[in-house]
Amino acid sequence: MDNFPFLNIYNSVAVPFENIPLLDISRFRKEVIEYVEAGARIVSLFGFRRKDNSVLLIAVIAQDQTGVLSLAASECGNTYKSLTPDCPQAHWFEREIAEQFGIHPEGHPWLKPVRFHLPFGAEKNKQKQHQGEKEMLPGVTDFFEVEGEEVHEVAVGPVHAGIIEPGHFRFQCHGEKVLHLEISLGYQHRGIEQVIPGGPDKRTIHYMETLAGDTSVGHASAYCHAVEALAGCNISARAQTLRAVALELERLANHTGDLGALSGDIGYLPTASYCGRLRGDFLNMTALLCGSRFGRGFIRPGGTAFDTDEALVSELLKRLERATEETAGAVNLLWETATVVGRFEETGKLERETCEALGIVGVPARASGIVRDVRFDFPYGYFRFSQIPVSTWGSGDVFARAYVRWLEIQRSADFIRQELKTMPDEKVKTSIGKLSSDSLVVSLVEGWRGEICHVGITDENGRFSRYKIVDPSFHNWFGLAMAMRNEEISDFPLCNKSFNLSYCGHDL
Amino acid sequence: MLKVLKERFKQGKCTIAYPAGDAPPLPNRFRGYPAIDRSKCPDNCRACIDACPVGAVSFVVSSALSCNDKTIQIDLGKCLFCTECTDACTGKAISFTKNHELSKHKRENLILKAGETMNVETGLDKKIKKLFGRSLKLRQVSAGGCNGCEADINVLSTIVYDLGRFGIQFVASPRHADGLLITGPVTENMKLALEKTYAAVPSPKLVIAAGACAISGGPYIGHCQANNGADSIVPVDLYIPGCPPHPLTTLHGLLMLKK
Numbered sequence: 001m002d003n004f005p006f007l008n009i010y011n012s013v014a015v016p017f018e019n020i021p022l023l024d025i026s027r028f029r030k031e032v033i034e035y036v037e038a039g040a041r042i043v044s045l046f047g048f049r050r051k052d053n054s055v056l057l058i059a060v061i062a063q064d065q066t067g068v069l070s071l072a073a074s075e076c077g078n079t080y081k082s083l084t085p086d087c088p089q090a091h092w093f094e095r096e097i098a099e100q101f102g103i104h105p106e107g108h109p110w111l112k113p114v115r116f117h118l119p120f121g122a123e124k125n126k127q128k129q130h131q132g133e134k135e136m137l138p139g140v141t142d143f144f145e146v147e148g149e150e151v152h153e154v155a156v157g158p159v160h161a162g163i164i165e166p167g168h169f170r171f172q173c174h175g176e177k178v179l180h181l182e183i184s185l186g187y188q189h190r191g192i193e194q195v196i197p198g199g200p201d202k203r204t205i206h207y208m209e210t211l212a213g214d215t216s217v218g219h220a221s222a223y224c225h226a227v228e229a230l231a232g233c234n235i236s237a238r239a240q241t242l243r244a245v246a247l248e249l250e251r252l253a254n255h256t257g258d259l260g261a262l263s264g265d266i267g268y269l270p271t272a273s274y275c276g277r278l279r280g281d282f283l284n285m286t287a288l289l290c291g292s293r294f295g296r297g298f299i300r301p302g303g304t305a306f307d308t309d310e311a312l313v314s315e316l317l318k319r320l321e322r323a324t325e326e327t328a329g330a331v332n333l334l335w336e337t338a339t340v341v342g343r344f345e346e347t348g349k350l351e352r353e354t355c356e357a358l359g360i361v362g363v364p365a366r367a368s369g370i371v372r373d374v375r376f377d378f379p380y381g382y383f384r385f386s387q388i389p390v391s392t393w394g395s396g397d398v399f400a401r402a403y404v405r406w407l408e409i410q411r412s413a414d415f416i417r418q419e420l421k422t423m424p425d426e427k428v429k430t431s432i433g434k435l436s437s438d439s440l441v442v443s444l445v446e447g448w449r450g451e452i453c454h455v456g457i458t459d460e461n462g463r464f465s466r467y468k469i470v471d472p473s474f475h476n477w478f479g480l481a482m483a484m485r486n487e488e489i490s491d492f493p494l495c496n497k498s499f500n501l502s503y504c505g506h507d508l
Numbered sequence: 509m510l511k512v513l514k515e516r517f518k519q520g521k522c523t524i525a526y527p528a529g530d531a532p533p534l535p536n537r538f539r540g541y542p543a544i545d546r547s548k549c550p551d552n553c554r555a556c557i558d559a560c561p562v563g564a565v566s567f568v569v570s571s572a573l574s575c576n577d578k579t580i581q582i583d584l585g586k587c588l589f590c591t592e593c594t595d596a597c598t599g600k601a602i603s604f605t606k607n608h609e610l611s612k613h614k615r616e617n618l619i620l621k622a623g624e625t626m627n628v629e630t631g632l633d634k635k636i637k638k639l640f641g642r643s644l645k646l647r648q649v650s651a652g653g654c655n656g657c658e659a660d661i662n663v664l665s666t667i668v669y670d671l672g673r674f675g676i677q678f679v680a681s682p683r684h685a686d687g688l689l690i691t692g693p694v695t696e697n698m699k700l701a702l703e704k705t706y707a708a709v710p711s712p713k714l715v716i717a718a719g720a721c722a723i724s725g726g727p728y729i730g731h732c733q734a735n736n737g738a739d740s741i742v743p744v745d746l747y748i749p750g751c752p753p754h755p756l757t758t759l760h761g762l763l764m765l766k767k
Binding site: 137166190210211216279306329502 | 511512515516518519522534535536537538539559560561562588589590591592595604647648649650651652653654655656657658659660661662663665666667668678680681692693695696697698700701705721726727728731732733734751752754755
């Protein structure tokens with residue numbers, strides 16, 4: 001194993017920071033590219049500014065088959081040879097590093113802002129430093145352009161027609177056919193990664209619950225796993241069960257809502273109406289647990305903030321029974337209606353090879369036949385004891401992304417039903433101590449959209465010196481752009497909904 | 509077709525009776541309008557103030573009492589309706605009731621002082637109500653919203669709340685709108701888009717700020733990447749507190765524009 005200079009660690013296990021091998025940049029580059037060529041993927045690649053002001057690049061590589069995470073770091077200086085030409089998975093990460101730290105990845109084919117903000121540390125001196133310079137505006141950048149007769153460009157956003165978050169989409173079209181779609185984000189940027197260092201403090205958990213507000217449970221869980229690992233704190237099996245139940249309820253609500261929205265987009269109204277309502281029924285189950293439909297205030301370092309009693313469990317089970325039965329009735333109408341299936345099939349196809357090249361995660365990856373699910377590959381928390389089978393479908397189109405959601409709805413419901421009935425009787429919350437100093441932890445959680453990755457690094461006082469968040473949307477937005485190639489522009493709403501990615505989770 | 513009809517029959521009617529009838533029961537742990545019982549406050553205690561992540565709880569010098577005797581107040585425009593203050597209070601002086609009716613027209617009326625009940629507002633101008641009371645079209649702008657507010661506003665258009673029955677509808681263009689419904693703290697990167705959308709709505713127009721972020725910045729209060737809420741950019745006519753507001757809270761707020 002001497003040939004592998006990376007440090008192998010597991011999900012949510014803290015390690016001393018000094019154990020992470022420091023490679024020179026050319027070796028670092030070569031190793032990351034070789035790992036990815038051998039079938040591993042980049043979970044996170046980020047910059048970390050050290051006290052002496054130099055910036056380290058840190059790569060977290062996932063080996064899905066063995067459940068191992070491999071890490072290495074490298075000093076890169078102000079410029080280094082870009083990984084992207086040899087390893088497309090790195091493209092968005094390198095753009096992010098360039099934007100956050102002003103480090104130039106030489107030879108990056110697509111280097112432009114990801115979120116349109118000033119480099120880390122420069123925001124507060126904005127007025128002073130940038131007087132006289134041209135103001136940076138979101139969405140104002142060089143867009144990829146197609147030229148030629150009958151080629152035209154369609155620009156949409158940032159404000160959209162419905163009640164959704166802002167983002168800017170540029171379509172290069174030939175007639176109705178989309179040759180290329182470029183997605184420009186950053187409108188939701190609230191500066192979350194910039195304020196976490198120095199913490200954890202009383203606001204940190206609230207950032208986690210609102211960094212992608214429809215994934216409050218997912219991100220709060222990832223954060224709590226990280227903090228508990230750094231503090232060396234074990235939480236009770238009962239608390240782990242309740243967290244897993246909340247995570248699956250979040251999946252149920254969102255997947256059901258998505259299936260309703262997909263049928264709404266193609267004008268099939270029965271399922272759209274029923275699922276819109278049923279989504280709320282699942283949210284109300286989460287509210288039964290903790291008072292908030294989005295699970296806010298439930299997941300806390302050390303366990304959960306609320307416990308359940310027998311009456312609450314039986315009420316939950318009763319509601320779950322009814323809601324899953326009605327969801328089955330509503331959703332099965334889709335598969336039995338030829339026009340619906342006809343509209344879903346062969347639309348917005350994302351090939352398996354493209355998914356692998358881009359490191360796509362979550363539902364779109366599984367809908368292209370890839371077995372990739374944190375609950376299965378990197379189990380942590382309650383999923384070490386009770387597994388949910390991975391739901392896949394091979395066709396990679398809108399149909400597959402819809403059908404994978406339906407499979408997951410059934411399996412998550414089964415899981416909740418089973419786990420609620422067999423909860424061990426324990427306290428749900430323990431106090432956590434101080435975080436260990438100079439350590440690093442990688443925490444992965446399978447949120448309803450896909451893999452959530454949090455990396456926490458502590459300083460000599462056990463405070464965060466860097467906290468890196470990767471929402472699944474960060475990997476997947478480019479997948480949507482690829483799925484739109486050679487599709488009709490009128491297919492965009494449907495394709496977009498079949499991915500249903502987060503703007504704020506990406507923008508942070 | 510028969511299957512669709514059968515399913516329609518099975519799913520039944522789900523629209524709530526509220527506001528004509530009762531609101532559907534809220535869960536026991538639901539956190540609505542807070543109640544402060546100052547008499548239960550331990551001496552020299554400021555645990556709730558220290559625990560609040562966004563500075564929603566503060567001391568206020570009550571004019572009726574001597575200057576030394578401070579009482580506490582909660583700013584519902586900042587409140588995340590989390591449990592930090594209630595957990596920190598050893599005397600159980602702060603609690604959340606199940607009352608979901610939180611919205612106000614004036615920012616200062618969102619501040620709840622210990623011992624006081626909610627401020628009753630006279631409401632909007634009669635002329636405005638005459639204009640928009642029967643038909644109100646809104647354009648929604650998410651300006652840094654986390655998709656919590658957005659998701660629970662979308663819920664209003666489902667069959668459960670059926671917003672259309674009140675003549676309220678979300679429209680796809682500011683040109684078709686009577687007002688804006690804003691969520692999020694208004695990020696720097698959305699400021700220009702919000703200003704342009706506001707300018708594109710024909711006058712007279714209404715602005716609604718929904719959720720702690722849009723009212724005060726929420727968890728992002730004080731961030732240089734955001735603007736501490738919508739009213740730093742455009743004038744606001746209705747504030748709907750919550751993180752996110754429950755759909756019933758939002759519905760109640762929107763109906764305040766129609767009474």
